[in-house]
Amino acid sequence: MGSNRKQETSEKLMIAAIDLMSEKGYNGVTTEEIARTAGYSEKTLFRHFQSKQKLLEAAFEKYHYGEEMRNLFHQHLQWDLQEDLLMVCNTYHKIMQQNRKMILIAMKDGEHLPGFREATHKHPEQLKAFLTDYFEKMLQKKKIIKVDPEKMAIAFLYMNYGAALGRIHNDPSFTTVYLEDFIKESVFLFTRGLTP
Amino acid sequence: MGSNRKQETSEKLMIAAIDLMSEKGYNGVTTEEIARTAGYSEKTLFRHFQSKQKLLEAAFEKYHYGEEMRNLFHQHLQWDLQEDLLMVCNTYHKIMQQNRKMILIAMKDGEHLPGFREATHKHPEQLKAFLTDYFEKMLQKKKIIKVDPEKMAIAFLYMNYGAALGRIHNDPSFTTVYLEDFIKESVFLFTRGLTP
DNA sequence: AAAGGGTGTCAGTACTTACTGACTTTTTGG
DNA sequence: CCAAAAAGTCAGTAAGTACTGACACCCTTT
CATH class of the missing domain: 1.10.357 (Tetracycline Repressor; domain 2)
Known part of the structure; x- marks a missing residue:
């Protein structure tokens, strides 16, 4: 399953984004910081999500429990x-x-x-x-x-x-x-x- | 009273800062934006308060009603x-x-x-x-x-x-x-x- | 008229940051 | 072991932004 690893990376990035943004706010955190926290390089972040905004949106979609x-x-x-x-x-x-x-x-x-x-x-x-x-x-x-x-x-x-x-x-x-x-x-x- | 005008300017700047920061957050607003909203130039903001941080602190001191x-x-x-x-x-x-x-x-x-x-x-x-x-x-x-x-x-x-x-x-x-x-x-x- | 305090303008510095491209390295599955 | 997928490296761009200095322009007060 090649996509398994890809998904795992995405998840780690999204979780790091949620953790950091919930502490410091969207503008208080850099893409570099998010990527490093998740254990990846900044480039990987942008390969998975095209922008910081889209990263947050994806994280929201996956990790909110509205239903x-x-x-x-x-x-x-x-x-x-x-x-x-x-x-x-x-x-x-x-x-x-x-x-x-x-x-x-x-x-x-x-x-x-x-x-x-x-x-x-x-x-x-x-x-x-x-x-x-x-x-x-x-x-x-x-x-x-x-x-x-x-x-x-x-x-x-x-x-x-x-x-x-x-x-x-x-x-x-x-x-x-x-x-x-x-x-x-x-x-x-x-x-x-x-x-x- | 020369200091009267000075104080008036400071107050307008602080109020603009509070208004904008309460909407967009500290990092979501620029010193330029605050100054313009108050009706002044960015330079005036820095002449009154030496930094963005100090502007917020001064505004907090003046406009919080803890007592x-x-x-x-x-x-x-x-x-x-x-x-x-x-x-x-x-x-x-x-x-x-x-x-x-x-x-x-x-x-x-x-x-x-x-x-x-x-x-x-x-x-x-x-x-x-x-x-x-x-x-x-x-x-x-x-x-x-x-x-x-x-x-x-x-x-x-x-x-x-x-x-x-x-x-x-x-x-x-x-x-x-x-x-x-x-x-x-x-x-x-x-x-x-x-x-x- | 003169002086001074307050403000505007403008150019500029130093730093940060989102984002890209080209290339290399590592990892993984068949 | 090989090919593809995923991740790293690095250099760089473009834009934004806090903050400064020099100088000119009011407006008020004396």
């Missing part, structure tokens, strides 16, 4: 507030953790990743719609008190979004408090706040 | 959960909004702003300690149920942190839902979830 967000929607809802919220939390944080370097790049250099700017808006929007719908149905089932479902969805998601970003940025809060404990406590709070 | 976080600690607590949480939210979001461009720069180019990296960890840590302390005292007063005060503080702050970042990034959620409404609803939820 997995959809899995969440297909998970089985138990219509038990605590259980369902826990499931949403766990799935969400797993995806955020997988994508953390990409998220950093997108925050630093959104302009260079048109696809990502879109994704960072689209996916949370879908998630918000999903949760809003869930709260509405729970309201119909009289399993939660009368609240604005959309605002509750936003509050819940932002809490997890904030926590995920904190973890990505190595917030010292997560050195003493573990994510799982945090999730349990916060879901408990939401459950108690919403249960009739 | 205001301390005001929060001196505000009068009413020992009424809902009222106090509302006060914390409002103060927090006000500060985050004032600092939004600085926050964007810090996220994109933390390496160029050693002072900010520190601030983005120190201030939230103080805030967390403040809120944890508050919850502990409310617990002693038997005004809230038995929960882990630290985790509650983290949950509350992350919710607001996430919301503040969403607003900074023009999250479409805030085109339909206003911040104030969101704050009210989320504080209501926390209050109901914590009140005995």
